[in-house]
Amino acid sequence: MNQDKPLILVTNDDGISAPGIRTLIDVMSKIGTVVVVAPDSPQSATGHSITINDTLYINKISKENAPILEYSCSGTPVDCVKLAVNEVLKRKPDLCVSGINHGSNSSINVIYSGTMSAAVEAGIEGIPAIGFSLLDYDWNADFEQIKTFIHTISLEVLEKGLPENIVLNVNFPKLKEKEIKGIKICRQAKALWIEKFDKRKTPQGKDYYWLTGEFVNQDKGEDTDEWALANGYISIVPVQFDLTAHHAIQQLNTWKWNE
Amino acid sequence: MNQDKPLILVTNDDGISAPGIRTLIDVMSKIGTVVVVAPDSPQSATGHSITINDTLYINKISKENAPILEYSCSGTPVDCVKLAVNEVLKRKPDLCVSGINHGSNSSINVIYSGTMSAAVEAGIEGIPAIGFSLLDYDWNADFEQIKTFIHTISLEVLEKGLPENIVLNVNFPKLKEKEIKGIKICRQAKALWIEKFDKRKTPQGKDYYWLTGEFVNQDKGEDTDEWALANGYISIVPVQFDLTAHHAIQQLNTWKWNE
Numbered sequence: 001m002n003q004d005k006p007l008i009l010v011t012n013d014d015g016i017s018a019p020g021i022r023t024l025i026d027v028m029s030k031i032g033t034v035v036v037v038a039p040d041s042p043q044s045a046t047g048h049s050i051t052i053n054d055t056l057y058i059n060k061i062s063k064e065n066a067p068i069l070e071y072s073c074s075g076t077p078v079d080c081v082k083l084a085v086n087e088v089l090k091r092k093p094d095l096c097v098s099g100i101n102h103g104s105n106s107s108i109n110v111i112y113s114g115t116m117s118a119a120v121e122a123g124i125e126g127i128p129a130i131g132f133s134l135l136d137y138d139w140n141a142d143f144e145q146i147k148t149f150i151h152t153i154s155l156e157v158l159e160k161g162l163p164e165n166i167v168l169n170v171n172f173p174k175l176k177e178k179e180i181k182g183i184k185i186c187r188q189a190k191a192l193w194i195e196k197f198d199k200r201k202t203p204q205g206k207d208y209y210w211l212t213g214e215f216v217n218q219d220k221g222e223d224t225d226e227w228a229l230a231n232g233y234i235s236i237v238p239v240q241f242d243l244t245a246h247h248a249i250q251q252l253n254t255w256k257w258n259e
Numbered sequence: 260m261n262q263d264k265p266l267i268l269v270t271n272d273d274g275i276s277a278p279g280i281r282t283l284i285d286v287m288s289k290i291g292t293v294v295v296v297a298p299d300s301p302q303s304a305t306g307h308s309i310t311i312n313d314t315l316y317i318n319k320i321s322k323e324n325a326p327i328l329e330y331s332c333s334g335t336p337v338d339c340v341k342l343a344v345n346e347v348l349k350r351k352p353d354l355c356v357s358g359i360n361h362g363s364n365s366s367i368n369v370i371y372s373g374t375m376s377a378a379v380e381a382g383i384e385g386i387p388a389i390g391f392s393l394l395d396y397d398w399n400a401d402f403e404q405i406k407t408f409i410h411t412i413s414l415e416v417l418e419k420g421l422p423e424n425i426v427l428n429v430n431f432p433k434l435k436e437k438e439i440k441g442i443k444i445c446r447q448a449k450a451l452w453i454e455k456f457d458k459r460k461t462p463q464g465k466d467y468y469w470l471t472g473e474f475v476n477q478d479k480g481e482d483t484d485e486w487a488l489a490n491g492y493i494s495i496v497p498v499q500f501d502l503t504a505h506h507a508i509q510q511l512n513t514w515k516w517n518e
Contacts, residue, residue: 048306166504183516238507245499257442
């Protein structure tokens, strides 16, 4: 950690005006120098999407001499991180935090999550990064209950750094601060969404669909994020961006590929 | 493998009219019963994006009694897989193939790739899945050179199945068929994109950006996909969707999270 105040990049996927990111900015401003580069509109479930076939805009929205620099961006959460690192910030930030997401990014949700993809992108660029999510989809969720934990976790990461090539996926149960039992380091539960498309007709009679679904946890392991959250704990999953299934290489090498 | 002809779902991210997917459909039609559900427009770099804040449309574009059912979809590659499995297909397919992508999905590109995200989504749903990419961004790339390999790899997967919870990321070097040395099972090389934003002005004088960048491979390992491709081999990386960095859990547990 630098002797100077740490430089902290804040982003999210719910858009720069979401209560979740406003809470995160508030906590980070007590830790370091904060720069915000976040989508100008909601970008939930954009995954690791980037904008390559369209133009990108960034607008400085903070006032002259404001203590915190804020920029809104027309792109995805990953675009925000790339633009922040390359065009906005004068040096590599000491920490990138993404969120607080309005809703869960535990288990398989990590893969669809714009919040976590922003953190992963920062990780790829060598920046210690954390995604924060609260298991409450309400726009007016009570983020006050988790501010102390976010402060603690962020300080810990700033102080210790993170193991190489990983970022943290932090999910909070929807509980009062005093009810939260503590923090558990977890693995991602094996779960999936069983889709159910809601089929409707336009006023002109054309079929269309809304994607809906039911989350099904097939994994009862007590070392999973789902277990921790269901039992009153904050879950922290170390997330990697080497997607290689190393354990499968040996088996695949027994196949007769080149005969 | 069923006694009946295998049911094969084909999708991509370059859009249903791209030469890459037309080649893939051609190869698959010699193996099984093919159903195509692919984006109606290019969706490159959409990652694991899904459409939750907008409506989805599917249009049957194949003619009555055509041997291959084809549907275009307004959504992302992942939406295509979800819609195919839930609304189009009468049973779970025996194989899902995605591509052939016009351009590389080796190394870190896997994380931005719509092609691979479609394959990963199929994998999450328990369907053996393969993403195919050719290292040639040209719309009129010579896909003929790799048809035999795609046929062989697909048959191998249909016959043997895949290890649980993995899908295959297959990349082809831009070579003539006879120049290709064979297939190598690889790990994802540690590489990244160094962004370079191309800053321009609109006719009205407003700044905007195009995302460009340079691919930098920091990993000289001869067990990587980058090495295989640079040396004339087809790379196959087994890809997993459990993003947990299991090796980091022990280390993170030594931190004083709950004091």
